[in-house]
Amino acid sequence: MLQKMKRILVVGPKSDYMGIIDELYEAGTLHLEDVVKEYSIDVPVLPMEVYNTDDISSLLIKLRGFISVLSQGNHTKNISLKGSVDYSDLTWDEVTDEGLEISEEIELELKTLEARKLELEVSKNTLSRYKKIIQKISPLEAHLPRLEGFEVTILIILKEFESVLQVIKPFLSEITHNQFEFISADLDEKNIAVICVFNKRYATKVHDFLYSKNVNEVRIPQEYTNMPLNEALFLIDEDMKKILNEIEEINQKITDISSKYLKRLQDLEYLLAQRFEEISSYKKFGQTDYTFIVSGWIPRKFINKTIRRLSDKFGDKVVVKVQPDDNKKLEEAPVFFDNPFWVKPFEFFMLIVKPPMYREFDPTPILAIFFPLFFGLIVGDIGYGIVILVFSLLIHYYFRKIRWLSQITSILIISSIPTIIFGYIFGEFFGDFGEHMGWLEPLTLFGITWNRMESIIPLLILTIGIGVFHVYLGLSLGIYNAVRHHHPKHILEKLGMMGTVSGIILFILFFAEQVPESYLIFIALLTLVSIGCLIYGGGMMGVIEIMGTLGNIMSYARLMAIGLASVVLAIVANQLADEMGILILGVVVAILLHTLNIMLAMFSPSIHSVRLHVVEFFSKFYKGGGVPYNPFGRERT
Amino acid sequence: MTGWEVPIGAAIAFAAGAIATGIAQSRIGAAGAGTIAEKPETSGIMIVLEAIPETLVILGFVVAAMIIIMVK
Numbered sequence: 001m002l003q004k005m006k007r008i009l010v011v012g013p014k015s016d017y018m019g020i021i022d023e024l025y026e027a028g029t030l031h032l033e034d035v036v037k038e039y040s041i042d043v044p045v046l047p048m049e050v051y052n053t054d055d056i057s058s059l060l061i062k063l064r065g066f067i068s069v070l071s072q073g074n075h076t077k078n079i080s081l082k083g084s085v086d087y088s089d090l091t092w093d094e095v096t097d098e099g100l101e102i103s104e105e106i107e108l109e110l111k112t113l114e115a116r117k118l119e120l121e122v123s124k125n126t127l128s129r130y131k132k133i134i135q136k137i138s139p140l141e142a143h144l145p146r147l148e149g150f151e152v153t154i155l156i157i158l159k160e161f162e163s164v165l166q167v168i169k170p171f172l173s174e175i176t177h178n179q180f181e182f183i184s185a186d187l188d189e190k191n192i193a194v195i196c197v198f199n200k201r202y203a204t205k206v207h208d209f210l211y212s213k214n215v216n217e218v219r220i221p222q223e224y225t226n227m228p229l230n231e232a233l234f235l236i237d238e239d240m241k242k243i244l245n246e247i248e249e250i251n252q253k254i255t256d257i258s259s260k261y262l263k264r265l266q267d268l269e270y271l272l273a274q275r276f277e278e279i280s281s282y283k284k285f286g287q288t289d290y291t292f293i294v295s296g297w298i299p300r301k302f303i304n305k306t307i308r309r310l311s312d313k314f315g316d317k318v319v320v321k322v323q324p325d326d327n328k329k330l331e332e333a334p335v336f337f338d339n340p341f342w343v344k345p346f347e348f349f350m351l352i353v354k355p356p357m358y359r360e361f362d363p364t365p366i367l368a369i370f371f372p373l374f375f376g377l378i379v380g381d382i383g384y385g386i387v388i389l390v391f392s393l394l395i396h397y398y399f400r401k402i403r404w405l406s407q408i409t410s411i412l413i414i415s416s417i418p419t420i421i422f423g424y425i426f427g428e429f430f431g432d433f434g435e436h437m438g439w440l441e442p443l444t445l446f447g448i449t450w451n452r453m454e455s456i457i458p459l460l461i462l463t464i465g466i467g468v469f470h471v472y473l474g475l476s477l478g479i480y481n482a483v484r485h486h487h488p489k490h491i492l493e494k495l496g497m498m499g500t501v502s503g504i505i506l507f508i509l510f511f512a513e514q515v516p517e518s519y520l521i522f523i524a525l526l527t528l529v530s531i532g533c534l535i536y537g538g539g540m541m542g543v544i545e546i547m548g549t550l551g552n553i554m555s556y557a558r559l560m561a562i563g564l565a566s567v568v569l570a571i572v573a574n575q576l577a578d579e580m581g582i583l584i585l586g587v588v589v590a591i592l593l594h595t596l597n598i599m600l601a602m603f604s605p606s607i608h609s610v611r612l613h614v615v616e617f618f619s620k621f622y623k624g625g626g627v628p629y630n631p632f633g634r635e636r637t
Numbered sequence: 638m639t640g641w642e643v644p645i646g647a648a649i650a651f652a653a654g655a656i657a658t659g660i661a662q663s664r665i666g667a668a669g670a671g672t673i674a675e676k677p678e679t680s681g682i683m684i685v686l687e688a689i690p691e692t693l694v695i696l697g698f699v700v701a702a703m704i705i706i707m708v709k
Contacts, residue, residue, distance in 0.1 A: 349681070351681075353685065460703075557696065607684060607685075608691070610685060611685050615685065
């Protein structure tokens with residue numbers, strides 16, 4: 001069911017507009033609509049000026065940047081909560097000033113520290129690259145000619161392009177007049193390092209040539225050349241130590257800043273984000289020369305509370321007018337669910353798929369009845385039902401603050417009960433384990449033993465029967481909607497569809513010799529009249545739609561098919577465990593396979609139950625596309 | 638007594654449905670991922686759309702089961 005919504009208009013003196021906005025924000029009950037668009041017809045209403053949103057938005061970006069830097073790594077480890085300051089007495093301007101002040105205090109220092117840290121990280125990476133290269137080529141040092149006036153350069157070449165050495169060799173030979181030497185060694189899996197020694201006189205020409213050929217040349221910095229390689233390695237290690245120490249010092253400084261400011265920054269960010277949301281809504285408020293105007297939708301049960309709140313604060317200065325219901329306007333009203341506790345969790349599905357329009361029938365209670373039934377029929381296992389129930393209860397308890405997770409686990413808790421009941425009917429406890437142990441057996445109802453592995457055809461007929469009922473329920477709701485909105489053609493179309501599908505089913509039953517021949521004339525008459533209604537109500541598309549509706553009904557076979565697949569997997573788990581020979585190994589295999597099956601059982605039946613509703617059921621009567629009620633105010637927790 | 642053609646027939650019924658579902662889901666999945674990247678609020682409806690072609694494999698499974706049970 002949906003809450004009854006009322007449209008209200010709040011008018012007050014312009015001088016009090018800040019107070020009125022704050023009061024409405026604190027009340028958190030009004031879903032705003034654009035006053036300028038709605039009320040500019042008789043009197044010119046102008047939008048309120050949007051108040052320094054850019055300043056607050058840029059401050060928020062800065063604060064979030066600081067928070068992200070200060071919350072990284074170990075900076076938050078030893079933070080005491082003493083940094084927390086009570087901002088409740090400050091006005092919004094003072095909160096903004098406080099944010100700007102802190103930002104000014106730490107911005108320069110934090111930027112310098114971060115820049116230096118980045119520089120050091122780059123140096124560290126470069127040095128470790130040099131170290132790796134020098135370590136690789138140091139065994140070749142003995143082969144290098146010890147000649148004054150010669151330069152050494154290192155080339156890194158991909159192994160697959162090793163042949164390029166043979167290509168560049170003649171060119172280098174020509175440039176250096178044959179005064180050069182190549183020595184190569186594997187650097188890693190993909191690269192080889194080549195040391196090239198040549199006369200310094202030709203250095204520029206050689207480097208230019210290598211550059212022009214795109215050869216990856218590593219020039220070891222000046223401070224590590226002109227010395228034996230092991231000395232260079234030692235020097236690199238020393239420099240690395242210095243860099244690491246400096247990074248550690250910077251981290252310590254950032255941690256100090258973090259312990260002093262992080263909590264305050266987080267509080268300010270939270271407050272300013274709220275403030276930003278509040279002032280961003282200003283463009284929906286209106287003003288005339290002397291008045292301030294707010295309009296919006298409010299659930300009927302919150303009207304008195306909100307009016308009282310405004311009159312306590314402003315007395316007669318602020319007028320609240322509850323607008324009379326207007327069918328055209330009500331089409332645009334936001335939707336606010338008002339369901340009993342057992343239906344509430346299923347609002348989650350309605351919101352993620354598409355919420356109903358305000359004047360539409362809300363199918364959430366029907367979803368709350370059929371979803372658990374479908375889920376139970378598919379999973380149908382006492383053991384799985386108990387595991388899903390316990391698992392969902394635990395997750396629900398530990399993550400109750402996460403709204404969507406709490407809703408999903410509530411749905412699973414409700415759905416686990418029919419799962420256990422159907423498990424009892426099908427005689428399943430972890431597949432055939434219960435039956436194998438002699439604990440339970442499939443029930444015999446209506447002359448059928450409901451063992452899912454053996455009663456495939458009765459189960460198929462049962463699920464198709466459920467499909468017929470569910471689709472007919474959808475069509476009936478379609479008729480109800482058409483009656484409410486005075487669409488006689490739609491009524492005939494839906495009735496025609498129900499009659500035609502009934503006629504086809506009766507024909508099938510007749511050919512299966514389940515209906516006496518004497519009824520044939522009535523069946524034919526029913527079908528013909530129904531097709532006539534269908535053509536009158538929905539045109540030729542209505543007739544084509546018959547195939548769609550029959551397909552929808554057949555689609556309910558999935559209730560049997562997915563369930564059967566789950567039973568087969570459970571039985572396979574038990575048989576594999578049985579054939580393992582070693583008890584413990586068998587138990588482990590069974591637990592693993594059953595866990596996998598339960599995880600699938602929580603996911604797949606949910607998706608398919610929702611799908612049966614959204615695709616097969618809703619298509620018969622539901623339009624959707626409503627706007628969820630989103631009140632202007634502090635986020636409710 | 639049934640021969641080899643019964644299980645092969647059942648396998649074809651199931652496999653054809655499974656392959657067709659796979660092809661359809663791969664396309665819906667790719668388009669759905671793109672849509673969700675642009676509009677995260679459509680994720681609910683995309684999950685339902687992704688499940689729509691599963692009807693093919695489910696009906697394939699039903700037909701396969703019926704072939705095995707009914708052809709004696």
